Amino acid sequence: MPMHSQCSVANSADKKENSNIEAADSIEMENHGNNHSMSQKSQLAEQLLSEPQDLHALGVKFERKYENSGDIQDLKAALLYFQTAVDLTYEEDPTRALHLHNLAASYAIRYQKLGDLQDLESAVQYFQAAVDIIAEDYPARAQYLQNLAASYSDRYQRLGDLQDLELVLKHRLAAIDLIAEDYPDRAQHLQYLAASYSDRYQRLGDLKDLEAALQHGLVAVNLTPEDDPAMVQYLQILAASHANRYQRVGGLQDLEAALQNFEAAVNLIPEDHSERARYLQNLAALYTVRYQRLGDWQDLEVALQHRLAAVNLIAEDHPDRAQYLHDLVFSYNDRYQRLGDLKDLEAALQYFHTAVNLIPEDHSERAHYLQNLAALYTDRYEKLGDLPDLEVALQHRLASVDLITEDHPQYLQNLGASYIGRYRRLGDLKDLEATLQCFEAAVNLTSDDHPAKAKHLQNLAASYADRYERLGDLQDLDVALKYNLAAVDLIAEDDPNRAQYLQNFAASYADRYQRLGDLKDLETALKHDQAALDLTAEHHPDRARRLQSLGISYADRYRRLGDLKDLEAALQYKLAAVDLTVEDHPDRPRRQHSLATSYADRYQRLGDLKDLETALKYDHAAVDLTPKDHPNMAQHLQNLAASYAIRYQRLGDLKDNEAALKYHQAAMSLTPEGHPIRARSLQNLAVLYSHRHRRLGDLQDLEMALQYRLAAVDLTVEDHSDRAQSLYNLSDSYTDRYQRLGDLKDLEAALQYGVAAVNMTAEDNPNRSRYLQQLATSYTDRYRRLGNSKDLEPQIRCGNYGTRTGNNISTQLKTSIDELPAAQARAFKHLSNELYTRDSEPSMNLVNQRNDLLKDIRKQPGFEFFLLPKPYKILCQAAQGGPIVILNSHKEGCDGIIILNPTSQPVHVPFPNVTLDLLSSQRNALKNLHGDGIRVLAVLESNMIFNGRLWWLPTGEFTGLPLHACLPENQSDQFIHSYIATLGSLLEANKKPSSILPQLGVFGVTQTDCEGANSLDGVEQEIKNILSVAEQNNINCLKGEQATVDAVKMQLQACSWIHLACHGKQDLTEPTKSYLMLYGGNLELATIL
Template identity: 25%
Template sequence: MLRTEPLTEEPALSWSMGNESLQVPLRGEPFRLEVKCRDLENGHESSLGHLELHSDELLARCLQGDAAALFNVSTEQQGPTAEMKLEFLLVPDEELEAGSRGDVPGNHGLMTELDHRYNIAIQLADTDAEKWFILMTIAAQYYEQFRQFQDTLSLAKALSPFEEAIGLVLDITPPQVDQLQFIRDKTKIYVTGMSEFVAAFREFNATALDCLSGMLRRSSAVYNMLYDRFRVREDLSMAISLCEQARSLVPEHHPDTPLHRRQRGVALTLRFRLANDVQDINESIASLEDSVRLTEESDIDLPDKLTNLGTAYVLRAEYSHSLSDVNKAIVKHTKALTLREDYTLLQNLATAVLLRFIFQRDLTDAEAAVVTLERAVRLVPDGHDLELQRCLGNLGVAYHNRFEVLHRLEDIDNAVATQQRAFRISEKTGDDNPERAIHAASLGNAYLSRAETLYDADDVHLAVETLKRAVELTPPGVAYLHTRRYNLGCAYARRYDFLHDSSDVDHAIVEFDASLGLLPEMHANRPAVLSELASALQARFEVAPETRMEDIDRAIRLSLDALSSLDTGDYRRGAVLTTLATSHLSRFRALLDPCDIDEAIRRYEQVMDLVPAGTEDPGKQCAAMQLAHATKQRHEFRNSSDDLDAAITNYRIAATTPNGVPWSSFLAAKSWAHSASARGDDPTDILKAYGTAIELLPRVGWIGHAVADRHAQLVAVGSSLIAEAVASAIAQGEHCLAIEWLDQARAIVWGQLLKLRTSFDELRTAAPALADNLDRVSRALDTAGSRDVVPTTDFLGTARLKDVAQEGRRTSVEWQRWRRLLEQLTGLSRVLDSIGASLEVVTDTEFRAQEQHRRAEEWDQLVAQAREIPGFENFLRPRSFPQIMEALHCSPVVVVNASQKRCDALVLMEGLDGVVHIPLESLTFDRAQHLRKGLIRLLSDYYPQQRTTRGAGMVPIDPSVRGMGDILRELWERVVKPILDSLAFSIAEGGSSDMQRIWWCPTGPLTSLPLHAAGVYTVDEPGNKLSDFAISSYTPTLTPFMHSSSSSSPEGFHGILCISQAQTLPNADAESRLIGEIASEHNVAWRALRDDNGVVQAVLDGLEHYGWAHLACHGVQDIQEPTKSHFVLHDGPLALLEVVAASFKHADFAFLSACQTATGSDKLPDEAAHLAAGMLAAGFKSVIGTMWSIRDEDAPIVAEHVYRHLLSDTAPPDSSRAAMALHRAVNVLREQDDKKTFSWVPFIHVGW
């Protein structure tokens, strides 16, 4: 039976027999183990002998696992093994101790034992976790023999296990801190010992030189490795010092010389990265060139030496902007790859090629870098995270650079995703991984480029935060700190361009100044920093020109300084010239010095001259835009027609540049239209300019964005351009063109949705595969459009969900509701359940955004393919006027356009080939704006917020607004009556059943005004109000949504779903019961979801089965973000986007008995971004809603009369009678309005 006791707590090797184990310590004093074996057979003990082993022999036997050799029991015993008792005694090894103290003469025996131990240790597998330590311990014992006996052979023997131990630790990714610290300490001791040894034996003893050369080379490798792991500058300095010693002691013909030169070159390269001292990189290249020159072609290390040299050339090229050095680097890296292909060599070559691309802007280099790095990523073995994150980081940069040439959104999306992945991996490798800062910087730059392309405020925020992180992760004194602070300054400057927050431009100047202070005087990046600093100073001057004159003067000085340091052919001259020109233009606006405007134009012309003829580079767009602005301002100063002509020409160039940024193209087209209108002598050019701008609107509000992002883009566009374009077309007598533009430019987002829901059956007959692909992509885009429920993310794609509840509060029940919505619409893999003003949600938001980009690009490509098929040339193109008239199923439709130029009505009527034009001479845009603002102020005073009002208050009343009656009178006199007169409408004699219908399609400020209620209500005679002549409806587009799509109308009647929330609206329950009674009277199926049964999911499920929906609950119109408008149900909001995302197969009629369900955003008046339009987009043909708050007691009255009319006389019920039913119900409510509160006014009908 094997019995053991713990012998020591020191680290030990284990030898085992059966279930027992013997612990053999690796550290501590020398020891000897005595083993006594006794036979327990027949109940008595008999001695079988004992075994004494020195520690080195015992260790060797344990390493071999040789139990028989260790316990050499007598072989004379036959038969089954007897039961034995083994007793172990650990005793000091006096002989070994004496030997180490030098008490015995010589050390031959111990050297033999160490040799034997070393031979056994090297047989251990490299994967053995203890092998490196065993070897280091053996090396230490050899070294101790040298120290005690001055035996040079012992020192020489110490080097082999020492070198092998270092190699094993270098292969650990990453090495443990205690391992590296142990090696650091041992190396210092050995180097010191070596120096003592050489000093004592200066007779150029070959053994001494070999020992010292090997030790210095290995020690230098240790310190380079330590620096790479910990970035401690002292380790790097020690490595360089050791290499210098080796170079001075070892002749050039020595076999180790190439390695010495390489070690020195690598160390100097690392120090150059830290200190940016050009002497370091020059000496590094010299040493590395020597290393390559002295290495045989057959040497297996030659590829590594070549790539080290190539990397040094790249670093010097970055510093000096030397194309020659870049080309040398490419040659060296390419030769290295011919000798051995691996991922490190591939990514080094790609880095050099990318730098050449930056210098020359040759697409071939950008493409080559991407292909090379994609291959490098594939070659990285699993588990090599450090190497993988480096390859990914470089690949992200390559995608980014290719994007700058080809402007393919996929490339910049790939750059963002790849850099995110690289940063995540670098985070896992430890807090001290210096490459985290590199990846954060590259990721921030990618965000910034995408923000500028898509005009995306979220991306510019992410760029700032990410680049701030990159600066935080960069220690002081690191050479690249100047670049990271420069990049952060650029991000602040771009965010200022987006949001005009003056603090951003202040931050930008601080960062640029800091970057400039870190740069050597002749550094290649200095001109770029000077130029960006000048640009930021110019922007700050524009904020307060009267107090910031020193800013603009300094901006001009810095720009001239930057320009003077650039060669004539340097590609960066364009950016510097632009900054200089813009600064002169700013100073001109402040001082009106003609010299400044002339100099600005001269410099802008120089920028244009730098753009190669026929190029499609967006740089041409920017240059043309800037030159146009300057010449237009000089025209305004000097009234020069030549300058105005030049401005128009350059605006046209900027607007029509292929591959131009859509937002910039739109702004250029808008300025082109305004300038052409100012010249006034070329109507064709005016209309062409406006037409170009309108064609660009779908690209500005691109389908690849989320719905909320599209609305944000269209808010930035503003509604005035559409009205101006229509007014210009009307002025030229192009009434049909005006209608086409209105159809194209109104409700763009809803129009995109309807295109996605278009049936492709006709196309399927000609190209079935193409139609199937369009079906697939359209479904994906339809779903993805609602992803903006989570609107912003941090720089790693961690979404930040803003609480949608008022005042930042949400109950736990409501949060669960939002959680389900997020999981449904955005596919969140995990939601962190925490309630607060903002919530962290780990999500794949970035991935889904990029997926939407890809699907949108695919959609565009598929549509383009369809248009190549004969007969489908106009597939999904904007409709022509004949197509609009063909789709017109309601008449007349009256478009009321209000612009600064003129106000008009355009009427579409079935049976007419043209448009009826009615000038509204007594209406002006300013007056329409005054009426809109007056209405808002009036409502805020007249309908204060209260529990029983289905709405909310706004702002205090303006004393200048006398009342609702005055507003309705003006609308009658200035808008409605002139239209009715022109159309020869007459008073209906037979009541509402004989009345004509009229559909209103207002624009701009008129979208918020109650045209349907226009009239004079101080007199009782018929003919003084619109309701005497016609039944009014509204339409968000020129043809109702359901007729714009090819989806079939619901067949039959599918009952009524009634949702009510009596807890917040006391009369809602009575309203619901009243509708139920009326339905029962007419044997109509209906279902009520009251109070706690009226939860969101139940309502959505009900809408799937019922064709009519009645919602008696609060409705909230979010003026700032219309897509967040919602119905307030028991467990939370039913959002507009959620309604739109659904496509209810039985949808027919909806009664939105809640406040503000048909109130559009004043920022998006032509987008119809309200709940009623959302119901139309979801498939409902006919909707009753409210323009503003209604009284709780009024809703049941209107509802009762509407449903009694709708459910009487027809079988099955017909929703096309909804407008007439509302007309009658409102008449009843108006007759009860003795106090003239006009509480009936907000009820409206939308749709067919």
């Protein structure tokens, strides 16, 4: 993770002020006793000098000597003489202010040398005393005020007391008011004032302070000749203010201005200048900022070289050496983040430990250093997966929070990041709750106009998403979306970080899509992912991450809609992401795994074994690049196991199933008991044991599968999005054991868990159909076992709902609600339109409103099952126009259920001659169905039904067969044969009054020849025969080139009877994608419906 460090350039002009303070009105004297010891000098002074002025003069001389020699003893002597002079000067003496001022200056100099806080306190005390007694019109008063301000500034830098900073500004503003416009040093005073405004901006974030800093800094530069020695410092301060405004507002012109001014300053400063190191340091900071904005690799290298040069120039005992080392660490960390080279991370850790050791325990920056040291340990944890690194990071961040005297939003943010890291490793829910507490506090402590507010909101959103993943509470997901939206709203269109916020926003929509299956959420995720990529430069270090996220969204849409173009796009973006990721980058294994899943998807679509082999290659590479104890190792092992499982299903090589079991078990051993992914790991193991049981017949494998699925259900909380699937899988295992052992308790358990899976699945969830089909099969099994006809009724109910296609489900909202009270009808239409048809972003509040309205509607007589599966007593009313034959196909056998009339009990008809294998061939299926068709007729005849309309409702493998052809030729014509998709659709059709039906008319379509298909002979005569019995004044027929998709669609709206004589293609996986082959295009069933 990136280190927490402000990228602003330090304003250190104040650090130089005290060292340049001169004793005003100094007295020149010869250096008597130059070769004597200090004690001898003191004795000589006492003998020869008794006047304060003379003692003061000696202080001035020793101070100057210190400036030349650097000997601390000379500075001590100066302090002794200055202090004695002050002690001997009367309160009303006009020279007392001068004596106090120079005593303060010497204390300030010694503070700069030794860093002793007591010296700084003495400097403040004596400077303040001098200012208090000096006359308002004294010529040097402005300088006295500046020096007092400088000491307050030093104390503010040391202790962080805001009151000191306010005093700095107060005294510097007072000094400026005393300076004439043409005063030679006015530029210097303006520069000091600019630095103080900049400091207050850094503390409080008020943009007005930053604008004031820029205004005064620019005037100072304009007043100063280019060859003036002070020009270097003024350029530096001006550059710093431009850098700060860039950081706040994001205008690239400020960044370029900052770089331009700093480059000019560095070019003016001599190689051996004592301040060169600091200027190199600040110039490096600006190159770092530009690298982070534009991603230019060269900027990162230049920043690193400048910081190395600065560290080499700074003395070992320099008080700022720790800061220089800190910033060098920052550059090494940036390069590590870009290239993933562990050597850079180790170098960063080495330098940072040195820096922390140089910081006193009570230093105001120690907490900040501990924060950044924790960031480095976090990076190494993410690279190597060593849990002690994560624990060390957490301890450093806790220590840093304890060191600060008031709440610091960024420190709380970082502490939360450590807690969430440990939660994701160990799965302890307490860590997740601690994360939320820290992140929420950080958000609440940050004003809306603060530049870090959006980042805090984004991290809080991510934590709510984690809790949603763990507990399955949809409210958490809605909160995550809310905070991500708030973060995006705070980010300006041209903000360099906007891409990251859009990517995270997309992730929340993707999560909600996974839960609710609403395609609009997935489309929104794709839109934001694409926008994030569009905002990311070609060479930006985050481009690979953006490509990966967009590729995942395309893969999700492919799995939903099956459009091969989406899968190709997913592969394209994921390949590009892997290609941009260096071999040892910590994210490379995860991206390789994601790429492997898309190759596996393409294999399953096209069947090319090369794709599956490629998937295995990338999965193996991901595992090989991941340290054994890395937190992602379990996930990568699971993915590798999944690829082996797919190859087993293709080739049937038991070694592949064994390999899949081995890797899944290894993944399980790395997953802590309470970890959120453990339930899915158990499910995956259960699937593999089920495969081996079906292959080898070992009952122990079936028992293992059952036990793993039971454990998975126990680990999945009641309202988690995965619980329904877990219950369905458990029901399936009990069904398998029932079929193996015949124990009725297993069948009852299968029904129990199957009902539970259905009950917790929303009516518009695409998985509900599959769950109901399985439940229908279980009811059929119990009927076969016990012969209780009551089991046929729930079988019909579940089977009818389960056979509905995705289009049937999505068109629920088009159900007639004319019989509802007008107010409820309007409210239902409005809420449904808001949820399903608009392009807005629906909230959980909207979902809850609609659910509450549905509950109220279902309380009314006649609407108890509004938009719900109807019970048999209602469904059987569909048979009022003739018997209905429901055909079911199962791996255990095939059968039929006949609803004779609206008042009869359903009749079961076994089809012993038909199997699933036979149904795969229409010719063989019809041949074997011939005898079973006679069974259907026998049931009808025994109930005195010899002719009329016969409705066929085929399900599963029966779908698409011309079932009437299975009847004996001499009996088939006794009935008018019609086909329906569900009982519900026939019920709805029967309810429609004739007044709303289209005008009676007959419409025919003939398309005898289609590219790639055999010619249809006899269709012309067929259509003539049909049309000949219709009324001549309302007949229409489209032939050949006339039968376009648009022409047929127009006729569908105008006629009540349609006869289609053309080729078609059936899609058993997605029935609504079945289509008729017309001239110039295909007409899908979904369009017809």
